[in-house]
Amino acid sequence: MPTPESRDIAAADLAACRRLLRAGSKSFYAASLLLPKAVRDPACALYAFCRLADDAVDIDGGGQHAVVRLRERLDRVYAGVPHAIAADRALARIVVSHALPRTLLDALIEGFEWDSSARRYESLGELHAYAARVAGAVGAMMALLMGVRAPEAIARACDLGVAMQLTNIARDVGEDARNGRLYLPRAWLREAGIDADLWLTAPVFDARLASVIERLLVEADRLYARVDSGIARLPSGCRPGINAARLLYAEIGQELRRRGGDSVSQRAVVPGSRKLALLMQAYAGPLDVRAGAAEPAIPETCFLIDAVAAAALPDLTADPIQALPWWRFRARALWVLDLFERLERQERQSQALRRRASPSWTEAELSLSRSEA
Numbered sequence: 001m002p003t004p005e006s007r008d009i010a011a012a013d014l015a016a017c018r019r020l021l022r023a024g025s026k027s028f029y030a031a032s033l034l035l036p037k038a039v040r041d042p043a044c045a046l047y048a049f050c051r052l053a054d055d056a057v058d059i060d061g062g063g064q065h066a067v068v069r070l071r072e073r074l075d076r077v078y079a080g081v082p083h084a085i086a087a088d089r090a091l092a093r094i095v096v097s098h099a100l101p102r103t104l105l106d107a108l109i110e111g112f113e114w115d116s117s118a119r120r121y122e123s124l125g126e127l128h129a130y131a132a133r134v135a136g137a138v139g140a141m142m143a144l145l146m147g148v149r150a151p152e153a154i155a156r157a158c159d160l161g162v163a164m165q166l167t168n169i170a171r172d173v174g175e176d177a178r179n180g181r182l183y184l185p186r187a188w189l190r191e192a193g194i195d196a197d198l199w200l201t202a203p204v205f206d207a208r209l210a211s212v213i214e215r216l217l218v219e220a221d222r223l224y225a226r227v228d229s230g231i232a233r234l235p236s237g238c239r240p241g242i243n244a245a246r247l248l249y250a251e252i253g254q255e256l257r258r259r260g261g262d263s264v265s266q267r268a269v270v271p272g273s274r275k276l277a278l279l280m281q282a283y284a285g286p287l288d289v290r291a292g293a294a295e296p297a298i299p300e301t302c303f304l305i306d307a308v309a310a311a312a313l314p315d316l317t318a319d320p321i322q323a324l325p326w327w328r329f330r331a332r333a334l335w336v337l338d339l340f341e342r343l344e345r346q347e348r349q350s351q352a353l354r355r356r357a358s359p360s361w362t363e364a365e366l367s368l369s370r371s372e373a
Contacts, residue, residue: 156230
């Protein structure tokens with residue numbers, strides 16, 4: 001039974017995680033407001049740890065040393081003796097309360113390691129393997145936070161994470177290239193007549209590249225179309241928020257198509273009016289419970305699904321998940337939409353700088369992590 005002191009510490013840790021996300025991950029913090037509180041609070045704690053882990057690899061220059069340190073932090077989290085870092089302590093509680101398999105967090109850190117080493121992706125399968133780690137694992141963890149553990153539902157959660165990551169890659173081709181990174185399958189580029197290494201020296205958009213980006217969007221669409229059955233398995237209070245994420249990300253791909261597939265010289269942004277319509281659709285729109293129900297998991301995500309299936313069930317009773325009534329969801333959606341609009345303007349102005357600079361909100365956390373490692 002938690003003591004009053006332990007409850008105070010837990011509340012303070014959660015408040016610190018919220019502050020981290022409000023300062024450094026505003027988009028996720030805003031989107032989390034569409035989730036019920038019983039899911040939003042542990043999700044904030046999970047994302048705070050993930051953000052700190054990602055920044056630790058970036059700020060420390062990547063490499064095996066940073067990854068080893070992150071895995072040592074996870075050792076302590078899973079041993080129940082986390083470092084004196086709010087996000088680590090909060091994650092340690094979630095690991096117990098929601099029975100998060102360590103495989104999922106190890107996979108995420110491995111994805112960060114692949115990023116830091118500028119790993120190349122030859123085929124769609126290899127790109128799926130990357131997306132499974134940096135996004136599919138997050139999808140699986142979010143499903144667990146919602147109390148869903150059935151293999152079929154976890155497979156669809158991984159599908160959604162992978163699809164969203166493929167959309168990100170298609171949207172950010174130019175930005176990634178200017179940072180020396182290329183995620184498009186190199187075999188596809190060769191088939192289109194593009195020398196990947198030569199193209200990276202002077203990234204330009206043309207019809208050949210458009211055909212490769214379209215292939216990636218088609219694959220993302222295939223996965224988005226499979227997730228209805230998974231969303232239908234979620235608690236009713238969680239469905240609108242997750243469906244909103246699916247619809248908004250899928251629309252990024254459609255907007256990119258309207259721009260001729262050019263994600264080198266411009267960034268696809270969904271108009272605010274369209275976002276609002278999709279948010280409303282997410283709340284009221286019916287789900288096809290058969291969509292994707294019989295589809296096999298992506299092979300590259302099977303290790304995540306197996307890890308969940310092998311994990312023990314949670315030891316603690318989770319808080320009840322209550323749905324937001326329509327009028328509150330609509331008001332919150334309008335607020336989130338306004339925030340997203342402002343964030344996108346800021347993102348276009350500062351993203352390159354933010355990736356190269358040490359974010360001030362992580363300095364104390366990262367310094368403590370380094371000193372205690």
